Amino acid sequence: MKSLFLNMIQEHMYSKRYAKSTIEAYLFWIAAYIRFNNMQHPSCMGDTEVELYLNHLVNTQNVAQGTQAQALNALSFLYKEIIKVPLSLSLNFVKSERPRKLPVVLTQTEVTALFKHCITKHYLACALLYGSGMRLMEALRLRVQDIDFDYSCVRIWDGKGGKTVL
Structure with missing residues (x-):
């Protein structure tokens, strides 16, 4: 069970329409x-x-x-x-110099x-994710009308950063 203070922060973030994952991350860092x-x-x-x-x-x-930056943002x-x-x-703290992990290809x-x-039944979605570089939520939000067979393209709605991509 969270404290009343953390519950209040959570409610404030929900009212400001923060993403659920952002709320969870910020509450984690604030509690820590x-x-x-x-x-x-x-x-x-x-x-x-x-x-x-x-x-x-x-x-x-x-x-x-990135982890230190997320804690600072929270x-x-x-x-x-x-x-x-x-x-x-002008906060004065040691910045992390741990190297970023390279993606596995x-x-x-x-x-x-x-x-x-x-x-x-998952093959098409997996192939789209792999072949196009789509994010998971972009693939899950696809509908039939998002596919343009004439131009051989797929329209992505609500892409990362709120972009619409063809």
Whole structure:
């Protein structure tokens, strides 16, 4: 069960129409920040505690740049939107230098083997995802009228960033 404070933040984010995954991530980082600071209320803390927490993430937990950035964004949201006292623009913390993971690319043989094991009813969606670079939600939102047989193209609605793609 979440605290009343975290529930209030969740309701505020829902009212601002944040994505469910963003809400979950931000609540995770805010709760972790509060636990790191011995359950102190964030309104009693500020830049110094945020800097200590971000340093802890890099030095102790060895998180990647993106993870540290997500934690910073969550805390920035907390202080700007909820506490109404924005963080300083000149926070002084150690930035993660852990290298980004390179994506794993399958060979043609591996892709062929993958498609051989694909269930028939999922084959078309998997082939579209692989061949076009579509994201999962883009493929799941496809409808028959999104396919233009005359021009041999597919229309993507609500692509990442709110783009419509042909």
